[in-house]
Amino acid sequence: METGTEKEAGEIGAMSYDLDFWKYKDGTRLQHQEVYERLSNGDQVDGLEPLPIPEIIAAVTSAFSAGWEHSDEETWEGGDRGTFQIFTTPQFFRFDCYGMEDQDMNRLIEIGISFGCPLYDPQVGKWYDSG
Secondary structure, eight states: OOOSOOOOTTTSTTSEEEEEEOOBOTTOOOOHHHHHHHHHTTOOOTTBOOOOHHHHHHHHHHHTOTTOEEEETTEEEOGGGOEEEEEEETTEEEEEEESOOHHHHHHHHHHHHHTTOOEEETTTTEEEOOO
16 A cells, blocks of 8 residues: 555665654644654643554564564664664654664554554654545
8 A cells, every 4th residue: 555655765775764653633733843843852742642652662563573673662673774763652652763774664654654643754844644
């Protein structure tokens, strides 16, 4: 299924990149960059849904079990495939990705989407909402 959020080969490459996810309550839309900044600071934002963070982490752990070392509660290391860390609040999760392959980053995006959370890409200031 084409979601419009997949990263093209070579688009991300070996640099660091972060992938951010939250879910607005029905009928709510705010300034995405402002929401991103507040959530990244650990703030709670009115108008957002609470997220099932333990289930999201379980999905990540399952998807990245083969060939990835889960070195602590927040870090997965994949050797030549890169490393990522997850930052969470009750309303937000962010993957900080370092030297990861595009296909692995797309798996993280698909996990976010599977929980009803569109991707926000702060590197380009774009909210990928299919609705």
